[in-house]
Amino acid sequence: MxxxxxxxxxxxxxxxxxxxKLDPDVAVHFAEDPGRWLRRLATTATTDGGRRxxxxxxxxxxxGWVYRxxxxxxxxxxxxxxxxxxxxxxxxxxxxxxxxxxxxxxxxIRIVVDAVDALSADTRxxxxxxxxxxxxxxPLLQRLRRSDRRTMIVSPADAAEAFxxxxxxxxxxxxxxxxxxxxxxxxxxxxxxxVETGFDDRVVAVEGDAPAxxxxxxxxxxxxxxxxxxxxxxxxxxxxxxASRLRAQLGPSVSDSNWFGFGSFVRAMASLTLPNLRMSxxxxxxxxxxxxxxxxxxxxxxxxxxxxxxRLGDQLxxxxxxQPWWPAIYRTLAEYAQSQRFNLTQCTxxxxxxxxxxxxxxxxxxVGFVVRGTSFGGCPLHRQPPPTADExxxxxxxxxxxRADAAEITFSDEEIATVxxxxxxxxxxxxxxxxxxxxxx
Numbered sequence: 001m002x003x004x005x006x007x008x009x010x011x012x013x014x015x016x017x018x019x020x021k022l023d024p025d026v027a028v029h030f031a032e033d034p035g036r037w038l039r040r041l042a043t044t045a046t047t048d049g050g051r052r053x054x055x056x057x058x059x060x061x062x063x064g065w066v067y068r069x070x071x072x073x074x075x076x077x078x079x080x081x082x083x084x085x086x087x088x089x090x091x092x093x094x095x096x097x098x099x100x101x102x103x104x105x106x107x108x109i110r111i112v113v114d115a116v117d118a119l120s121a122d123t124r125x126x127x128x129x130x131x132x133x134x135x136x137x138x139p140l141l142q143r144l145r146r147s148d149r150r151t152m153i154v155s156p157a158d159a160a161e162a163f164x165x166x167x168x169x170x171x172x173x174x175x176x177x178x179x180x181x182x183x184x185x186x187x188x189x190x191x192x193x194x195v196e197t198g199f200d201d202r203v204v205a206v207e208g209d210a211p212a213x214x215x216x217x218x219x220x221x222x223x224x225x226x227x228x229x230x231x232x233x234x235x236x237x238x239x240x241x242x243a244s245r246l247r248a249q250l251g252p253s254v255s256d257s258n259w260f261g262f263g264s265f266v267r268a269m270a271s272l273t274l275p276n277l278r279m280s281x282x283x284x285x286x287x288x289x290x291x292x293x294x295x296x297x298x299x300x301x302x303x304x305x306x307x308x309x310x311r312l313g314d315q316l317x318x319x320x321x322x323q324p325w326w327p328a329i330y331r332t333l334a335e336y337a338q339s340q341r342f343n344l345t346q347c348t349x350x351x352x353x354x355x356x357x358x359x360x361x362x363x364x365x366x367v368g369f370v371v372r373g374t375s376f377g378g379c380p381l382h383r384q385p386p387p388t389a390d391e392x393x394x395x396x397x398x399x400x401x402x403r404a405d406a407a408e409i410t411f412s413d414e415e416i417a418t419v420x421x422x423x424x425x426x427x428x429x430x431x432x433x434x435x436x437x438x439x440x441x
Contacts, residue, residue: 003052008129041179056090059105134163138166151166156173157376158316158369239284278292280293325360326423333371334386334392349364401416
């Protein structure tokens with residue numbers, strides 16, 4: 001059986017703290033049951049067989065902590081040492097990394113040293129998985145690439161492009177949350193696809209892929225169910241709804257195998273080579289029986305942005321959207337926070353669907369970008385009392401400007417006012433807000 005010899009280095013403080021800002025419940029599940037997501041990660045985004053974990057290392061500051069989100073807790077701090085036994089039971093070598101300054105521990109240095117040492121080991125490691133959003137490790141990724149090793153970054157935040165661009169695969173915060181929750185990890189989403197007005201009229205080819213070992217029976221059940229849906233459909237099928245139905249029919253085999261080793265519903269479906277299949281970003285249809293959706297021939301118009309906003313888009317991947325859409329996103333997220341128990345995966349889908357009802361084709365990626373920025377800007381949606389639309393806007397724009405400052409993107413006072421106006425945030429106290437927001441590594 002083919003397998004990938006893999007080494008995983010987890011900066012626990014960085015990943016857990018980042019996840020906790022986004023979704024505390026999922027972050028705790030990540031730390032309490034690492035074995036579950038580790039098994040799923042073994043079959044996520046691999047083409048040469050599942051990963052065999054030869055090295056599992058967790059770098060953890062036992063004195064580290066975060067504030068609990070429930071104010072009723074007797075102990076207001078949640079200490080990282082609580083989770084040490086969970087990683088030991090999952091097979092990790094847990095390395096204590098106490099802080100040696102007010103802001104840094106030795107985790108990043110230890111990871112670099114250990115990974116470089118692994119390059120000269122007798123065993124050849126095919127892939128290095130670096131679980132951290134710390135862009136200080138960019139030189140490590142460059143060193144691993146020079147040694148012709150595959151690399152994956154697992155990041156809880158919007159990591160710097162210089163860090164992610166050099167990796168072969170990036171598992172972002174939304175995909176990581178899906179992995180931990182046992183949901184489909186959709187690796188086919190384009191990170192810069194924020195406006196869902198155009199369709200890519202194509203078939204996604206999957207060459208050389210095969211179901212994970214031991215999954216042939218479940219895969220054949222998937223083939224049968226999907227073929228039946230496809231051949232009996234009288235109109236184009238919504239892929240999200242279809243994936244949900246198949247997940248319910250097939251049970252845990254979908255989540256446990258991460259779509260039979262293909263990593264997403266789209267790739268698993270494309271592996272079946274259904275006749276006359278065409279797909280857009282949301283629909284699939286049989287060209288011999290179904291007329292192409294009208295939107296399939298539409299060409300989305302490029303949104304013209306003010307110069308400072310354009311620069312943010314180029315440097316920070318800020319979604320390229322018309323100005324009126326931003327306040328609508330904040331209002332929709334505030335409505336979600338008021339009416340739902342927060343879950344990032346559900347939140348992005350819920351907000352996208354409600355924005356579509358308003359005639360705004362905003363993608364889940366764009367919604368997720370705003371949710372992450374709001375959380376790292378100090379105003380998470382799970383906060384009690386729930387944040388208002390203005391608070392969401394202020395936190396998000398403050399975080400964007402804070403990240404711009406960290407990336408040495410300089411703006412005049414007039415340009416900062418332009419950014420606030422375009423992104424729909426109140427301009428008052430913008431300088432103070434930038435100073436208060438957190439800067440993801």
